[in-house]
């Protein structure tokens with residue numbers, strides 16, 4: 357059996373600055389050993405530990421969808437030692453990926469339901485994975501209407517623009533993209549994500565909402581969904597607690613009795629309401 361602490365070696369196939377402030381970089385990684393790529397079976401919502409030799413490893417949500425093939429996509433914010441080192445790496449460089457880790461979005465339970473996806477800032481990563489998966493011809497008919505609401509501070513901070521434009525053009529989803537304040541050349545929505553949620557007013561009937569974003573966005577989005585009549589068990593969120601092992605051994609990521617790395621990172625709001633607010 358494979359040692360779960362040992363990362364798979366991968367090559368950086370593409371590394372692109374993703375935002376105007378250069379804080380975010382998107383990496384496409386290919387497995388050195390093709391069979392390992394075949395065996396890396398993941399579901400949208402899971403994450404992996406990205407390792408840079410001599411610096412350490414960091415948990416990052418998987419932004420690609422398994423429907424796209426074996427290469428893995430990640431978008432990384434430059435905040436500290438490992439993420440900065442990762443930003444310094446170039447196409448062709450070798451690094452490690454350990455995973456897939458954690459649970460996933462409840463795609464099976466979501467079948468037959470209308471889906472509302474709400475993303476703020478770079479928390480959109482695993483929701484990109486989910487959208488690609490839901491819109492894949494093999495999956496689209498299993499779900500009802502899909503509403504996608506995504507906001508960033510400025511147009512230059514929006515990720516995956518080609519994709520959300522194509523989702524909108526294909527008419528397969530109701531796509532609502534917003535920025536915080538008016539900006540030159542921007543003719544889309546303007547306003548914070550919670551305000552746009554209020555305007556779009558997604559109905560709770562037979563529906564599930566996946567909501568990921570910075571704490572302030574979550575804090576103001578929750579009351580909007582409450583007002584629209586959504587129940588806590590219909591709302592699914594993903595946590596980003598500090599982690600070390602990623603496999604439920606070190607106890608670094610606990611929220612009450614739950615290991616966010618193993619029992620999460622995806623939880624319903626109903627479940628989170630029962631836990632201490634340590635996230």
Ligand SMILES: Cc1cc2nc3c(=O)[nH]c(=O)nc-3n(C[C@H](O)[C@H](O)[C@H](O)COP(=O)(O)OP(=O)(O)OC[C@H]3O[C@@H](n4cnc5c(N)ncnc54)[C@H](O)[C@@H]3O)c2cc1C
Pocket residue numbers: 403414415416417418431432433434435436437438439440478481482595596597598599621
């Ligand atoms: C399940 C999961 C999915 C994630 N997905 C992504 C993703 O898709 N893209 C992305 O850019 N980041 C993501 N993160 C956050 C990412 O793991 C941290 O930013 C990273 O570990 C920082 O490592 P570092 O060595 O660069 O910084 P460090 O040198 O360890 O820390 C630098 C600064 O970042 C803060 N920090 C460290 N870890 C976290 C954390 N987990 N949450 C908030 N602040 C932290 C520290 O307090 C410090 O201020 C995710 C985290 C989790 C747990």
Ligand code: FES
Pocket residue numbers: 598599600601602603604605606607608609610615616617618
């Ligand atoms: S990170 Fe080690 S138990 Fe969760």
